[in-house]
Amino acid sequence: MVATNGHRPEERTETRRKANRVVIRFAGDSGDGMQLTGDRFTSEAAAFGNDLATLPNYPAEIRAPAGTLPGVSSFQLHFADYDILTPGDRPDVLVAMNPAALKANLGDLSDGATVVVNTDEFTKRNLKKVGYETSPLESGELERFTVHPVAMSELTKGAVAETGLTRKEAERCKNMFALGLLSWMYSRPTEDTERFLREKFASKPQVAEANVLAFRAGWNYGETTESFAVSYEVAPASLPRGTYRQVTGNQALAYGLVSAGWRSELPVFLGSYPITPASDVLHEMARHKNFGVTTFQAEDEIAGVGAALGASFGGSLGVTTTSGPGLALKSETIGLAVALELPLLVCDIQRGGPSTGLPTKTEQADLLQALYGRNGESPVAVVAPRSPADCFDIALEAARIALTYRTPVLLLSDGATANGSEPWLIPDVEQLPDLRVTFATEPNASDGSGEFWPYVRDPETLARQWAIPGTPGLEHRVGGLEKVDGKGSISYDPDNHDAMVRLRQRKIDGVEVPDVEVDDPSGRARVLVLGWGSSYGPIGAACRRVRQRGMEIAQAHLRYLNPMPSNLGEVLRGYDRVIVPEMNTGQLAMLLRSRYLVDARSYTKVAGLPFQAEELEKVLSDVVQGSEL
Amino acid sequence: MTTDLGFPAVDGLAGVPAGGQELSTKDFTSDQEVRWCPGCGDYAVLAAVRGFLPELGIPRENTVFVSGIGCSARFPYYMNTYGMHSIHGRAPTIATGLATTRPDLNVWVVTGDGDGLSIGGNHLIHALRRNVNITVLLFNNRIYGLTKGQYSPTSDQGMVTKSTPVGSLDTPFNPVSLALGAEASFVARTLDSDRAHLTETLRAAAAHRGSSLVEIYQNCPIFNDGAFDVLKDAEEKQRRLIQVNHGQPVTFGPEDERYGVVRDDNGELRVAKLAEVDESEVVVHDAHREDTSHAFALSRLGGQHLDPTVTGIFRAVSRPTYDDQVRAQLTEAAEQKPADLQKLLTGNNTWTI
Ligand code: SF4
Numbered sequence: 001m002v003a004t005n006g007h008r009p010e011e012r013t014e015t016r017r018k019a020n021r022v023v024i025r026f027a028g029d030s031g032d033g034m035q036l037t038g039d040r041f042t043s044e045a046a047a048f049g050n051d052l053a054t055l056p057n058y059p060a061e062i063r064a065p066a067g068t069l070p071g072v073s074s075f076q077l078h079f080a081d082y083d084i085l086t087p088g089d090r091p092d093v094l095v096a097m098n099p100a101a102l103k104a105n106l107g108d109l110s111d112g113a114t115v116v117v118n119t120d121e122f123t124k125r126n127l128k129k130v131g132y133e134t135s136p137l138e139s140g141e142l143e144r145f146t147v148h149p150v151a152m153s154e155l156t157k158g159a160v161a162e163t164g165l166t167r168k169e170a171e172r173c174k175n176m177f178a179l180g181l182l183s184w185m186y187s188r189p190t191e192d193t194e195r196f197l198r199e200k201f202a203s204k205p206q207v208a209e210a211n212v213l214a215f216r217a218g219w220n221y222g223e224t225t226e227s228f229a230v231s232y233e234v235a236p237a238s239l240p241r242g243t244y245r246q247v248t249g250n251q252a253l254a255y256g257l258v259s260a261g262w263r264s265e266l267p268v269f270l271g272s273y274p275i276t277p278a279s280d281v282l283h284e285m286a287r288h289k290n291f292g293v294t295t296f297q298a299e300d301e302i303a304g305v306g307a308a309l310g311a312s313f314g315g316s317l318g319v320t321t322t323s324g325p326g327l328a329l330k331s332e333t334i335g336l337a338v339a340l341e342l343p344l345l346v347c348d349i350q351r352g353g354p355s356t357g358l359p360t361k362t363e364q365a366d367l368l369q370a371l372y373g374r375n376g377e378s379p380v381a382v383v384a385p386r387s388p389a390d391c392f393d394i395a396l397e398a399a400r401i402a403l404t405y406r407t408p409v410l411l412l413s414d415g416a417t418a419n420g421s422e423p424w425l426i427p428d429v430e431q432l433p434d435l436r437v438t439f440a441t442e443p444n445a446s447d448g449s450g451e452f453w454p455y456v457r458d459p460e461t462l463a464r465q466w467a468i469p470g471t472p473g474l475e476h477r478v479g480g481l482e483k484v485d486g487k488g489s490i491s492y493d494p495d496n497h498d499a500m501v502r503l504r505q506r507k508i509d510g511v512e513v514p515d516v517e518v519d520d521p522s523g524r525a526r527v528l529v530l531g532w533g534s535s536y537g538p539i540g541a542a543c544r545r546v547r548q549r550g551m552e553i554a555q556a557h558l559r560y561l562n563p564m565p566s567n568l569g570e571v572l573r574g575y576d577r578v579i580v581p582e583m584n585t586g587q588l589a590m591l592l593r594s595r596y597l598v599d600a601r602s603y604t605k606v607a608g609l610p611f612q613a614e615e616l617e618k619v620l621s622d623v624v625q626g627s628e629l
Numbered sequence: 630m631t632t633d634l635g636f637p638a639v640d641g642l643a644g645v646p647a648g649g650q651e652l653s654t655k656d657f658t659s660d661q662e663v664r665w666c667p668g669c670g671d672y673a674v675l676a677a678v679r680g681f682l683p684e685l686g687i688p689r690e691n692t693v694f695v696s697g698i699g700c701s702a703r704f705p706y707y708m709n710t711y712g713m714h715s716i717h718g719r720a721p722t723i724a725t726g727l728a729t730t731r732p733d734l735n736v737w738v739v740t741g742d743g744d745g746l747s748i749g750g751n752h753l754i755h756a757l758r759r760n761v762n763i764t765v766l767l768f769n770n771r772i773y774g775l776t777k778g779q780y781s782p783t784s785d786q787g788m789v790t791k792s793t794p795v796g797s798l799d800t801p802f803n804p805v806s807l808a809l810g811a812e813a814s815f816v817a818r819t820l821d822s823d824r825a826h827l828t829e830t831l832r833a834a835a836a837h838r839g840s841s842l843v844e845i846y847q848n849c850p851i852f853n854d855g856a857f858d859v860l861k862d863a864e865e866k867q868r869r870l871i872q873v874n875h876g877q878p879v880t881f882g883p884e885d886e887r888y889g890v891v892r893d894d895n896g897e898l899r900v901a902k903l904a905e906v907d908e909s910e911v912v913v914h915d916a917h918r919e920d921t922s923h924a925f926a927l928s929r930l931g932g933q934h935l936d937p938t939v940t941g942i943f944r945a946v947s948r949p950t951y952d953d954q955v956r957a958q959l960t961e962a963a964e965q966k967p968a969d970l971q972k973l974l975t976g977n978n979t980w981t982i
Contacts, residue, residue, distance in 0.1 A: 043978060046978070046980065047978065047980055048980075049980055049982060192978070236982075238982070239982050240982070241982050242981070242982060243975070243979050243980070243981045243982075244979060244980050244981070244982065245975065245976050245978055245979045245980075246978065255973065255974055258970070258973065259970060259974070262968075262970045267730060269726060269729070269730050271722075271726060288973065289958055289959045289962035289963070290959075290962040290963045290965070290966045290967065290968045291968045291970070291973070292959060292963070292968070293959075294729060294730060294955055294959065296725070296726070296729065296955075298722065298755075299751055299752065299755035300751060302719060302722065302752075303719075303721075303722040303725070303751075303752055303755065304722075305722075306715075306719045306722025306723050306725075306726065306752070307722050307723065307725045307726030307729070308726055309723055309726065310695070310713075310722065310723035310724060310725060310726030310727040310728075310730075311726035311727065311729070311730045312726075313713060313723070313726075313727055314726070314727045314730050314731040314734070315730075315731075316726075316730045318726065332716050332719075333716065333719065335716075336715060336716050340713070426974055426975050426979065427974065428971075429970045429971045429974065469690065469691065469693050469711035469727075469731065469734050470690055470691055470731070470733055470734065471690055472688060472689075472690045473690070474690070475689055475690055475709055475710050475711050476711065476712075477659070477705050477706050477708075477711070477712035477713065477714065478712075478713055478714070479705075479706075479713060479714030479715065480714065480715060480716055481714065489661070490706070
């Protein structure tokens with residue numbers, strides 16, 4: 001089922017070959033519009049019915065010096081005629097818009113890859129900027145690859161001359177030339193892109209026209225030029241039946257939050273402060289005011305979560321979105337929410353740390369911060385999506401837990417999940433979980449005083465009653481000081497504090513989460529690989545490869561990090577070896593070892609990039625064959 | 630934005646339902662025993678608030694007090710309304726979320742000079758600039774009480790405290806000047822000991838739509854006793870206390886020695902003996918001026934040393950509130966594009982398998 005090389009021809013025609021899967025990377029200067037180019041190609045692939053996964057990679061600087069290595073921005077896309085799990089390890093095709101883009105990405109290519117370069121940018125000056133003495137196009141160092149030198153800038157300028165744009169403006173359309181060429185190479189439908197360009201530049205018809213012309217010129221260049229004798233076809237994938245669209249993780253998260261408001265019939269209030277890579281959730285949510293969604297761009301991270309908690313106190317679904325450094329700032333308020341026992345969603349789109357770290361790169365190193373990064377015993381529920389589309393479902397799950405148990409819930413996405421995209425089977429709104437809540441309306445004091453006691457609990461969930469301001473007769477005060485259960489009045493009594501600490505812990509421990517499922521096709525595997533969050537794709541792809549090589553391996557993946565599924569201990573103890581790949585230095589593995597007394601072994605990488613299926617395949621097959629880790 | 634918010638006619642409590650039954654001070658008194666130190670100025674403010682709230686005619690359940698940390702932060706526990714004793718400095722953020730989502734609530738923030746101006750200074754200035762419909766009571770005792778007597782952002786420079794054994798080096802804030810600089814639409818100052826003035830100021834602050842900041846000079850008999858005594862001493866206060874009223878000339882002093890505030894040749898305000906200036910030179914207070922420089926100049930008179938000191942409403946201007954505008958945007962969006970979740974999730978680019 002899995003093709004190890006997307007270009008391996010399975011059926012030959014004169015000029016068109018079939019491929020099962022292809023990985024393309026568009027790379028250029030951060031001003032070259034590579035993200036847009038990649039996005040468009042993704043949409044074309046999606047519209048064609050391929051399965052796909054994407055990985056944008058861009059510099060932290062908004063405009064790093066042009067033509068330099070730090071300024072390189074890229075977008076990788078993996079599309080296939082079967083269900084794929086990752087954006088791909090190594091590109092089959094690299095589109096390099098300048099020498100820097102070539103140099104920065106060359107190391108990721110395997111032998112035989114196709115390289116399309118914009119020769120117009122290979123000037124002496126540009127080559128020197130990245131330390132090339134002689135042009136790599138002439139030095140022979142690209143011999144291992146099939147290189148297509150194309151004068152993209154000049155061809156683009158020629159193609160759009162009739163629009164009367166300045167040379168500079170005309171040249172800026174070269175990314176659409178590249179897109180056109182690649183669209184021809186992979187027999188992609190083009191109508192949507194032309195429509196997209198006309199809509200995007202609707203206010204500047206001249207620019208719209210130029211982009212369309214550049215796009216067509218790229219297509220025609222492939223069609224008519226000898227050097228591109230071959231084009232490829234990747235057939236649609238056979239995914240479960242239904243209607244699909246493409247979503248990024250941040251988009252899916254925003255849709256999940258809007259849907260949680262809709263299904264709980266509560267107004268959603270998002271308090272947030274701009275931070276990479278979480279800001280897109282704020283941007284997306286800000287567009288859905290018609291759903292009663294309020295977005296509040298706060299003066300800082302603390303105010304973002306504070307306002308969200310204030311909104312929760314008033315009966316809204318309070319949400320805050322951030323990344324690692326912001327989560328650190330929100331800790332005290334999350335602790336307050338633990339003490340107040342109010343629903344609150346805290347979404348952390350993890351990035352490389354510590355401190356400012358790698359703002360645009362991915363990592364999973366906030367797990368312990370999410371679980372324990374507060375003063376005192378301060379338990380919260382923690383969940384993590386396993387893919388971009390899963391962000392939608394996990395947001396609904398986070399809301400369910402927060403509303404049912406009146407607790408803060410931490411949702412740990414990450415940069416790769418947030419910016420990556422994949423096809424999403426659009427859910428039927430009527431089938432989404434019912435999240436409606438009941439506010440307290442009656443006094444509840446057990447002493448018959450007719451008062452309202454804020455900490456009277458549901459005996460099953462241990463959730464306290466939620467009485468919102470405006471409800472007559474239920475006036476009450478809550479706060480961060482320790483209180484007696486039930487009545488909620490302040491208490492410094494030692495035994496009471498001990499009891500309350502354990503009670504809050506018991507409530508979180510009792511949160512109902514589904515059992516973890518194990519994928520072990522043969523049922524005979526002795527090695528279990530367990531991951532959490534965005535490593536699901538590469539781990540899954542690696543397991544497929546290991547199995548294809550005739551070995552047995554079981555895979556399980558955690559979406560619930562606190563509490564963990566109740567069958568997890570049993571699952572872990574059912575295998576001889578447990579391998580835990582993580583993009584940190586072993587945080588989950590440490591938890592598993594201490595909690596379940598199993599010899600879980602870590603395989604870790606903190607390079608700011610997702611795991612590659614290839615590297616995990618090697619690690620896992622070695623372990624299955626008996627190597628130590 | 631096209632929605633008409635009806636400014637400036639809208640009252641600060643518009644949207645909050647009017648109460649059915651008549652309430653009394655007792656109705657606003659919770660069963661919690663008040664635990665401030667004997668003689669603390671906080672008692673007087675509590676009594677004034679409990680005493681004046683019934684006259685607003687709004688139900689208890691629609692009133693919310695939010696506080697941070699500090700002596701004054703215990704305030705919500707003593708009010709039989711909804712309340713939250715939150716964390717240090719963050720009450721304005723919580724109140725912002727609450728007021729933005731609940732136009733039917735009368736939201737108060739109780740803070741102090743440490744809570745509101747030190748750890749929470751950022752939140753305070755941003756709440757004021759946004760003009761969220763909340764009323765902020767800033768209890769200024771110029772000291773940290775709860776942590777037992779360290780200097781605060783409003784303490785006198787040179788003040789000897791446990792953390793500054795040879796005197797503090799910090800230049801203090803003038804909270805009224807700060808609030809005016811933060812674009813606050815309502816700024817006032819009053820004294821814990823003057824029940825009538827305190828009540829009158831609270832009344833105006835509650836009626837103001839938008840963020841109101843009321844600085845209350847509050848005595849801490851334990852750690853900074855007598856900080857404001859010169860404004861309470863029957864004789865001294867005649868010479869020092871300038872109570873400004875909108876539309877009135879700014880004059881003060883004992884009958885035999887009246888003073889007035891006049892504008893200097895260089896444009897600055899100064900105190901002059903009325904006998905020595907022409908009556909027409911005396912500044913007339915205008916709290917409704919858009920430009921803040923007049924109110925700011927008044928706030929600078931005397932300053933930290935209370936010689937003299939200005940109390941009353943420095944500024945009360947109408948401008949759209951943050952929360953009203955947020956809600957207007959939501960309403961307008963819903964009218965223009967009725968919410969259809971299935972449509973949103975489906976988007977414009979789909980394919981079917
Ligand atoms: S320490 Fe000062 S401010 Fe605090 S309660 Fe006692 S007297 Fe009041």
